[in-house]
Amino acid sequence: MAISPGKSTFSEESRTKKFPLTEEEIFIRIVELPTNCLQKQFRNIVSKDQLYLALQHAGRNPSQKTINKYWTPQTTKLNFDDFCIILRKEKPTSKSELLKSFKQLDINDDGSILHTDLYKFLTKRGEKMTREEVNAIIDLADVNADGKFDYIKFCKLYMTTNEQCLKTTLEKLEADSKLSRHQFGSHIKGSPERDPSPVPKSSPRVIRKTDQETLSSKGDIRSSLLSTNRKFKTSVFFTITMGANSNRNSKLTEPNLIKDWQCIQSKGCFFLEEDGEIISHQYRMQIAQRSMVYLTIKPLHLSQVEGKPSPWLSVDTALYILKENENQANLQLMCFTELQNREVFGWTGELGPGIYWLIPSTTGCRLRKEVKPITEEAQLVYRDETGELFLTKEFRSALSNIFEVIDLDGNGHLSLEEYNFFELRTSGEKCDEDAWAVCRENFDTKKNELTKQGFMDLNLMEANDREGDPRDLWVTLHSMGYNKALELTAACPFVIDIYAEKCKPRIKAVHMEPCSGQLEKAICKSVLNKGDAKLMDGYENIIIHTYNYNTWITSVIENKSDDKVIIHINNELSINCINNRGLDVFAVEVAPKSTMVCQHVMPLNEQQEWIYYCIYSLIS
Structure with missing residues (x-):
């Protein structure tokens, strides 16, 4: 490098x-x-x-x-x-x-x-x-x-x-x-x-x-x-050369005797919106006493059609850990899962007792809208010779995968809280206690939680209510990231594992929000703390920070001045690179006294060397 x-x-x-x-x-x-x-x-x-x-x-x-x-x-x-x-x-x-x-x-x-x-x-x-x-x-x-x-x-x-x-x-x-x-x-x-x-x-x-x-x-x-x-007032440039498969040079190793540590797991998903925004689950974690902790995040393996690629498995994932001090508005960045072993990103360290927020992140370089012609729309339902309606095998497989994603604790059943994350994603509304009681009466449940069979029957009932019209079913599928060929192309399910040496950690999904806000602050802070900083010549209040995460590169613009600035970014001389903006040349506006994530860059082909060469220019 x-x-x-x-x-x-x-x-x-x-x-x-x-x-x-x-x-x-x-x-x-x-x-x-x-x-x-x-x-x-x-x-x-x-x-x-x-x-x-x-x-x-x-x-x-x-x-x-x-x-x-x-x-x-x-x-x-x-x-x-x-x-x-x-x-x-x-x-x-x-x-x-x-x-x-x-x-x-x-x-x-x-x-x-x-x-x-x-x-x-x-x-x-x-x-x-x-x-x-x-x-x-x-x-x-x-x-x-x-x-x-x-x-x-x-x-x-x-x-x-x-x-x-x-x-x-x-x-x-x-x-x-x-x-x-x-x-x-x-x-x-x-x-x-x-x-x-x-x-x-x-x-x-x-x-x-x-x-x-x-x-x-x-x-x-x-x-x-x-x-x-x-005209450009001044410019600075960065050059970073990365070897092929640089992300395979792993530093992530499991702690010794981790089999004796207490473990908890939770799942979640990144959802790609029509406008390119990424939405994800966010979590609260409780640590009862000071302990060594090992956290990992990785894409979730789902049942797949043999021979078909699974695009979400190549999506980068990360987890930012912030400590809650006094209230939710006062969060302190503690660490993030920077180390990697293949598709797994992790962190090992000591955490004191308290409440922590876990905010998943993906750069957006690989989770992108895929616009390709669908030669044949998948069939969701069919009728047998008696006229009875059934779900097709392909649709049942997709529903099974959706169930795996929304079953956050992985116990094989859906609680009301888990089901409501699904409802908010697909309909924008929550299911109240009364409606949940009716659901339990009509569909298969276990310990007041909906089973996978109950979830299947619920979707079949929706199809019957529409007399076989699949349009509402497609709304659900599109919301969960599926295209008309029943391929998961606009979502990346993930799984978080937390191990603690001296106490059993607790984790709970509390929000499903855009990957901005607290996450943007956390990324900016981590890059400012660890990145390479360069001042604009003659404009020392404007600083470009760039940090190499080994797998991707993130740049942050810091504007300490009292005026907004417009920064022009040119990546045209980069080689074998993709960025989350989708453009080689663009410009961003940075508000006074603020920092912002400018771009994330990754290799287009991990099997080849990639060179990040970017020019940042101040526009008058």
């Missing part, structure tokens, strides 16, 4: 100049703009004309040949990732390129071209322009006189017009969006059409190299460069 020192990546000149912007600055500012003003416009490009306009708005003047290169007869839609790749390949025309191209037609080397020569060139070479299009250029009074086209004046006019259009566009963008979102540019939320893979992949239609065509393109000098007049 190597960590390179941070430094400013942009010269003082590039930080102070207003126009023109460099190619990289223009692209970064296009991508960092807020979702509602840029990506909403370019998220779904469904025609050639829309692609042409989008490229013009982004400061390009594409020829029809260029458009045809990216919009083939097989193309039906381009998403925002495709659009960004095209921007990378189709560089904006510079003044020097224009001058060089025009100079080839300047026979007398006097800065002008005869109208007759210009007309022949534009209508007979390359992508031919129409007579009307050429006349529009020749009719420009400022650059034409005595039958000649003054291309030096034209180039100056072209660049000046672009800069003026840039300013006008930015004023409109500022009016449309106040940049008040916590994260800019995250087009995952509400974008089911987006390629679900963690790293944007280029479409086959945009992988070919392009050649810059200046005079052969139908340039419109009124096209605007859609960028921002903001």
Whole structure:
């Protein structure tokens, strides 16, 4: 592992100049703009004309040949990732390129071209322009006189017009969006059409190299460069190189004589919401006396269809332990399960008597919305020859797994508290004592708890109540993370084991909440305590903290100033990496006197080396 020192990546000149912007600055500012003003416009490009306009708005003047290169007869839609790749390949025309191209037609080397020569060139070479299009250029009074086209004046006019259009566009963008979102540019939320893979992949239609065509393109000098007049004040970067299978270098070992320790177990689940937010159970743990404690968390193994991968088993898990002092609002971070042995994360240490909160965490790098076509929707119910309704084998298997997940204490039965976690997740309402009494009367129970058979019969009754209509059953399945093929793709069940040497620990699930709030504070504190900190040059109140957990890397931004700041993050030079934001380039707003988790990064392929290279830039 190597960590390179941070430094400013942009010269003082590039930080102070207003126009023109460099190619990289223009692209970064296009991508960092807020979702509602840029990506909403370019998220779904469904025609050639829309692609042409989008490229013009982004400061390009594409020829029809260029458009045809990216919009083939097989193309039906381009998403925002495709659009960004095209921007990378189709560089904006510079003044020097224009001058060089025009100079080839300047026979007398006097800065002008005869109208007759210009007309022949534009209508007979390359992508031919129409007579009307050429006349529009020749009719420009400022650059034409005595039958000649003054291309030096034209180039100056072209660049000046672009800069003026840039300013006008930015004023409109500022009016449309106040940049008040916590994260800019995250087009995952509400974008089911987006390629679900963690790293944007280029479409086959945009992988070919392009050649810059200046005079052969139908340039419109009124096209605007859609960028921002903001500039980077300063930047720092981090580089961390990790070897293949670095997470296999385990330090987690069970304490000696652990078989003599007292143990308790609880299960739970991470649920991925439609907007990308992750919700999880949270727990209170009681330790009666000072004791050595060993805690672990890992994905829960469930019965699986042979030959089918189980995506949740590769999801990273962690557990933060906070001590309750006086009240629930005053929690002190004690430790977290940093050590690893394969999929198990754990911690060993001494804890004093008291109440502790256990807050599960996952980075979100691997628990992601999976948007893929379902070739055939699974059947949930069927009728036999007598017309009686039954649950299909596949649906019963899914219900069996759901039962295993919501049976938090693992005793094979559902208590009212356990069942209510299920009800809150699937319907948003709790089952009261009276309703629970009716449930016990009608379905199989043991010691006032619902058995697995009773749970199955309860779902069958719901199907019968709807006369076999499976829509309500699908609501339940989707809420629990299943797709239409009955695959568990939007949830990760886990199991927590707690061993104590001198007393029997107690644990109880008390909430099911978003993985934010106290968890965000805990992650920030752990990274600030253990991470590598770098100050923004000239802005010592803005600090970037990065910590390598061996399996993943987390960065936290600390803003000690009295003003909010906007930090631009660029991961484009990272290799074999995925992050929880789903974007290589984005920006975040950090409130005054606050800290925030910026991103988590993991290897895309654990079997290969991965290199984290990230530039953090302060935007003025």
